[in-house]
Structures are given as C-alpha cells and as structure tokens.
Amino acid sequence: MADQLLSTVPHHHSLPENYIRPESQRPRLAEVISDAHVPAVDLSSPDKSHVIAQIADACRSYGFFQVLNHGVPVELMVKMMVIALEFFRLPPEEKAKHYSDDPARKMRLSTSFNIRKETVHNWRDYLRLHCYPPEDYVPEWPSNPSSFKEVASAYCKEVRQLGFRLLGAISLSLGLEEKYMEEVLGEQEQHMAINYYPKCPQPQLTYGLPAHTDPNALTILLQDPDVSGLQVLKHDQWIAVHPQPHAFVINIGDQLQALSNGRYKSVWHRAVVNSEKERMSIASFLCPCNCATISPPEKLISEASPAMYRSYTYEEYYKKFWSRNLDDEHCLELFRS
Numbered sequence: 001m002a003d004q005l006l007s008t009v010p011h012h013h014s015l016p017e018n019y020i021r022p023e024s025q026r027p028r029l030a031e032v033i034s035d036a037h038v039p040a041v042d043l044s045s046p047d048k049s050h051v052i053a054q055i056a057d058a059c060r061s062y063g064f065f066q067v068l069n070h071g072v073p074v075e076l077m078v079k080m081m082v083i084a085l086e087f088f089r090l091p092p093e094e095k096a097k098h099y100s101d102d103p104a105r106k107m108r109l110s111t112s113f114n115i116r117k118e119t120v121h122n123w124r125d126y127l128r129l130h131c132y133p134p135e136d137y138v139p140e141w142p143s144n145p146s147s148f149k150e151v152a153s154a155y156c157k158e159v160r161q162l163g164f165r166l167l168g169a170i171s172l173s174l175g176l177e178e179k180y181m182e183e184v185l186g187e188q189e190q191h192m193a194i195n196y197y198p199k200c201p202q203p204q205l206t207y208g209l210p211a212h213t214d215p216n217a218l219t220i221l222l223q224d225p226d227v228s229g230l231q232v233l234k235h236d237q238w239i240a241v242h243p244q245p246h247a248f249v250i251n252i253g254d255q256l257q258a259l260s261n262g263r264y265k266s267v268w269h270r271a272v273v274n275s276e277k278e279r280m281s282i283a284s285f286l287c288p289c290n291c292a293t294i295s296p297p298e299k300l301i302s303e304a305s306p307a308m309y310r311s312y313t314y315e316e317y318y319k320k321f322w323s324r325n326l327d328d329e330h331c332l333e334l335f336r337s
Helices: 048-061 074-088 092-098 134-140 148-173 180-184 254-259 314-322 331-335
Strands: 040-042 064-068 107-111 125-130 189-197 209-212 218-223 230-234 237-240 248-252 269-271 279-287
Touching: 040 048, 048 064, 048 148, 074 125, 074 148, 074 189, 074 218, 074 279, 092 107, 125 134, 134 148, 148 180, 148 189, 148 218, 148 279, 180 254, 254 314, 254 331, 314 331
Parallel strands: 040 064
Antiparallel strands: 064 248, 107 125, 125 189, 189 279, 209 269, 218 248, 218 279, 230 237, 230 269
16 A cells, blocks of 8 residues: 555656545635744743743734744754655655554554545655654654664654643743643653655645644644745635744644633644645644543633533544544534533
8 A cells, every 4th residue: 555655656747636626625825825924932032921922922813833942953953854855765665664544553654644534635645653752662663764763753852842841831821830731731642743745746736734723732843944835724814834944833732722711722724735846844743641631721711701612531532533534624613512
C-alpha cells in the first residue's frame, strides 16, 4: 500500500480523480485574504501582563497566534525542517518500511488523512510520531536519515517546554492559577505530524488538508519558511497565515475551547497546496492523558455563563474524532451540555 504515497512519484502531471473536490468544496483561492492582521506575541517582552493580555485577545478573537523569541533554538528549528525533507526524499523502498494506514499505530508514514474512510483524498503525505515519553517511542523512529532520531527528539523536548509555558500563560489569561491547565490535562501525551505537500498540478481543485479543528489541547506549528499554505477562518473568511522567520503558529485545540467554557476558540484551519513548490510543515500536539476529565473550571461558570459542554474523558473525545471525516461538523458539538 505504500505505493499510494504521493512522495514516491517525482512529478504529477495531472490530479487523479480521487483527489478532486466537488465544486462546492473547493478552496476558492482567489477569495482568500492574503494581507490580514495575524496576531504575533513576543515572548521575550519584559512586560508579562502585556504578553498575557495579547494571548487572551488572540485566543478569544482568533483562536491562534504566532510566537516570536520563544526560546526554541533557531538552529534546531532549521535542522528539524532539513531532516524532515530528507526523510521524504528517501527512496520509496526505504519509506515503505514505515508505511501504515492504521490510525492506532504509534508511528506511521501514511498519506491523506484517514485513507481507509475517505472518498476524496488530500494532497499530503505525513509521518506521525508519538513523542512522549521519549524512551518509549524514539527507539522505533526512523534511523534513516542517520541524525533523524537525535534532531527530532531534541526538537520535541524544546517544543514540549514551550507548550507548557504557553499553557501557563493561557491559564493566567483566564484568571486561573498558572499551573491549572497543565495539571487538569494530566501527564500529557505529545504527538508530531511531519507533513509533506508535493507540488500539485491543480491546487484549486484539492486540499493538503481540508478545514478542521484540532482535537488536542494545543498545537505548535513550524511552517515552511518559504512557502505559504496555512489558512484560518475568521468571520467566515479564509485568511492566509504567511510564515514569519523563526516563529511558531499556536493553535487553540478543542480541549482548550471546552476548558475555557467556550471563551477561547478552537480555530478552523486548512492547508492548501502549490503548483510551483513543495511544502513542509511540522505540527506538534500536546494532548491530555486519556483519563483526563475535560470540564470547565467552576471559576468560569456562572448563571450568565453556564457550562457549555458536558464532562467527558479525552479518550472518549479522541475516539469520536477519529471515527468521523476530518471536515465533518465540529466534534465538540457532540459534547454540548
């Protein structure tokens, strides 16, 4: 089945039929706003209250923001992007060793999103890795390229530390104790999706990934520095999030929307593809432990603002998310009070 990988074919001259979206579902690239304001937060600012206020505004109004001067070494970000591209340029027989279409696998190279269920595929290959605790997973990671394990594990460690720092800021921005989100989410799992979007002959007819929200708590995205592709929905309009040098894009996931009692938005976002350039992105996901109970804190519930969602475990949510198509209605709607 590894022959389904897009990255095994050097050049695609036409878009296969099973990648073509119905007319009503196409990206309408000409309507995307390319110069919209995108919130950016400088985490090195000495004015911590201003940083917290910026994060609160971005989470409330946008559901995402970019972070600058975040503490993750720039050279490590560059190495991670280089090693990721090297992996996707390996010979087909080398990549085939890691191929699986089973979503339950802790490490898998696959294509599209959930190829077993879809009727229309997405123009993407991806390597998905479980990352924490590293001693459980890193030994099974690819050993080709030779420095893959070393670079990727160092990168995951830095990103995890950034994630906890951001969860602390988000807790404070809601008027909660700094450690609230980190503690309620339990011993958080960490996953990574290394996405490869090949050049696409007809990008107006398909997606790299269609519109979706993230089922986890927090997503930290490293964008390709040279190629745009991420778009987010704001006021029913798609806006392009162009890469900023050495920045990460931070997405609020479904669990933070639930835990904030709907004050913060899990943003709808999508990836579009390019006819002239291949594109990489590396998404890191902080996920609640499976047994974590997701329920808004008492401090955020009142007569005027009752609980929007019933209590549930993350395991229950994640199973429901993976049983559906990526672009179905918001999965949180199934958990409303």
